[in-house]
Amino acid sequence: MMENMREVPTVELEAFTDDHRRGVLPELNTCLDDCGGWVVERRANSATAMEFRIELRRENVLDLYGSLMGTGIELTCNAHAMLTDLCTCRRNAKHLNTVGGTVVLRLLLHFREQFTLPMLLATGSAAA
Helix, strand or coil: CCCCCCCCCCEEEEEEEEHHHHHHHHHHHHHHHCCEEEEEEEECCCCCEEEEEEEEEHHHHHHHHHHHHHCEEEECCCHHHHHHHHHHHHHHHHHHCCCCCCCEEEEEEEECCCCCCCHHHHHHHHHH
16 A cells, blocks of 8 residues: 655745846756756746756755856845755754655746847837
């Protein structure tokens, strides 16, 4: 008989970048690989947003946090707080009897619009 498995809650993270996808996505993939994380699902939500469902060993959360900062993406204040909480839980895992385990993250990455000179000139001339 199978034991009831507890579902691992998903940690919601949101971030922004001014960089183009072709520069950010390979760097993000390298970041996840280096931290032992794996992308379970990746999809484009719109022309300016992508969603990643990531699984990661709890003990690698601190590495992930630092590595995400190294990619240059901008985490929201809430995302920083969530990752800080996870790092604190990781540090206290021995005392809480929660050593090991998997963390599920949902990262919503927004790409800010890249304005080109013709776009800016068109907007300026329309306003003038």
